[in-house]
Amino acid sequence: MNNKWLILSLIILMYLPVSIDATVLHVAVPTLSIALNATASELLWIIDIYSLVMAGLLLPMGALGDKFGYKILAIIGLIIFGIASLCAALSTNTLMLIFARALLALGASMILPATLSGIRNTFLDEKNRSLALGIWSTIGVGGAAIGPLVGGYLLSHFHWGSVFWINIPIVIITIIAILIIVPKQPQNHQQPWQISKALIFIVAILMLVYAIKSALNINNSLIVILSIGLGGVLLLVFFVKKERKSLSPMIDFSLLKQRVLVIGIIMALTAMISIVGFELLMAQELQFVHGLTPLQAGLFMLPAMLASGVGGPLAGWLVSRLGLRIVATFGMGLSAFSFFGLAMCDFINYPLMAWAMMILLGLSVGVALLASTSAIMTSAPADKSASAGAIEGMAYELGAGFGIVLFGIMLTLIFSHNITVPVGITGDLVLQAQNSINEAFFVASQLEQSELSDQLIASAKQAFVSAHVIVLLMSGLLLSGLAVVIWLFLPAKAVAIHH
Structure with a gap:
């Protein structure tokens, strides 16, 4: 095998976990929740x-790769990822697992830019580089798609820690292969590394998220919650001001003056x-209400992830023929429609309808x-394409994090309002x-009376189904409004402003 394709195989192997x-x-x-x-x-x-955590660390870790070379960055990232996987697999309480997942993000934030840098430095021919990037992108989407399926299979057959144990042999094999196969990389010790800015950004985001989640628990002190939330806001304002004055900003906020780019970020x-x-x-x-196993739940959700x-490729073909505004509006409108359909759908009794709606989603x-990629990259000046790409990457990671936060909060609030706890508890x-x-x-x-236990479980299931309907209807309405905004403010063709 040609050495560069062997290196690509290593890149795929380290990127997949x-x-x-x-x-x-x-x-x-x-x-x-049970364990x-x-x-x-x-x-x-x-x-x-x-x-x-990944959202805040991707940019400085990319700069660290430029400073020491992607080979060293990949090895350090893999070592941290392996240690974090071991800690996660051995976790005995939630706090330990949360810290282990944060450490996993630290390792992943090194591995991800190392894989991209590896492709850029290994494939000098533009055609081969495009092919390699296409494979890399497929691995990213495919890995995320099969994640629930992998998790479901392992949880159905082994202890929950097995979802982290599988990372360790991959990490060991990849590190040994990198040391043997990948040549020494050029280093640029003049490259600035701005980890302090990244830490400020991460702390600000985590403080805000903590305040939002803590507000759900009525036993928490309102003064403490507001203080932490205000601290997060002030820290975020400080970060933005510091970045705007910096000669080498981590995030180029001047790009946000471009309306099309901002809409692209919102879409991402x-x-x-x-x-x-x-x-x-x-x-x-699927598991609490309908009694499916983790593997059955992963298989049930697979159509949405595969679709x-x-x-992406379908949208690329459509954008070139219909224009960005039509395709972006259609995509957001289709998301809204699928949420409306899923809100009204009985997953178990009408699985074909559920799968159809999930495929549309x-x-x-x-x-x-x-x-969103098209809007961001075509509206950014050519000399700031790397900064625009970095902002897009952060938007993806923040979107994934906030998706858990927002849906989790809405489900909790509506569930708490709808559940009727049986008399006797x-x-x-x-x-x-x-x-x-x-x-x-x-x-x-924990209840000794089986009748009370059955009543509580039945009430909890009904409350969650009600929450599911309301959350998806609300999401559909918000996406419908966003589709209108995109149509009104996104031009048919985005054009970069050249400085």
Whole structure:
């Protein structure tokens, strides 16, 4: 095999677990809630900490790769990823697992730019580079698509920690292969590294998310919640001001003056929020309400993820013929339509209708992501294409993180409002049962009277189905409004402003 294609094989091998880990825990929510006695808020942290931390670290880690070469960056990232996988697999409580997932994100934020840099430096011919990038992109989409399926299979046959154990042999094999095959990389020690800015950004985002999630628990102090939320806002304002004055900003905020680029970012955020949030909702309903195993739930959701991989190429073909505005509006409108259909759908009794709606959702997300890329990259000046691409990457990761946050919060609020706790359950157990469906199931398992337990489970299932309907209808309405905004403000063809 030609050496460059061998290097591409290594790139694929190291990128696959990173992309799978973004979605592998989506079907594990019921299992983790029982195994670790996790609250609804803790479950959200376990899942979304990965994307939120990655969003802030991708840019400085890319600069670190330029400084020391992608070979060193990849090896360090793989070592951290392997250690984090071991910590996650051995976690005995939710806090340990949350920190392990954050450490996984640190390793992944090094691996991801190392893979792109590896392709750029290995494939000097433009045609071969395009082919390699296409394979890389397919691995990213495919890994995220099969994540719930991989998680479902492993959870159906092994301990939940197995979803992390599988990373370790891949990491070991890849590190050894990189040391043997990949040549020494040129280094640029003059390249600035701005990790402090990234840490400020991450802390600000996590403070805001923490304040939002904490507000769901009525037992938490309102003063503390507001203080943390305000601290997050002030830190974010400080970050923006610091970046705008910087001669070498991590994020080029001047690009946000471009209306088309801003709409592209909104589309990227919305598309990721939609598909990731929907996965979270589906994974819980299929297992808690309908009694499916993790593997059955992963298989049930597979059409949506596979369709999202098809939507991108389809959108590329459509944009070249119909123009960006029509395709972007159509993609967002199709997402809204699919959410309306899924809100009214009985998944178990009418699976074909559910799959049809999920395929439409997957296609529309793929279309929206391609349209967002087109809007961002064609409206950015040529000399700022790298900055625009970095902003797009951050939008994807933030969208994935906020999809878990927003859908999780909406489900929790509506579930808490709709559940009727049976008479006979008293005290703190009532409040716990009202928090989320997984906590209601946990309370039911602690009750001595089987009749009370059955009543609580039935009430929790009904409340979650009601929450599912309302959340998807609200999402459909918001996406419909966004489709109108895109049509009104996005030109048919985006043109870059050249400086």
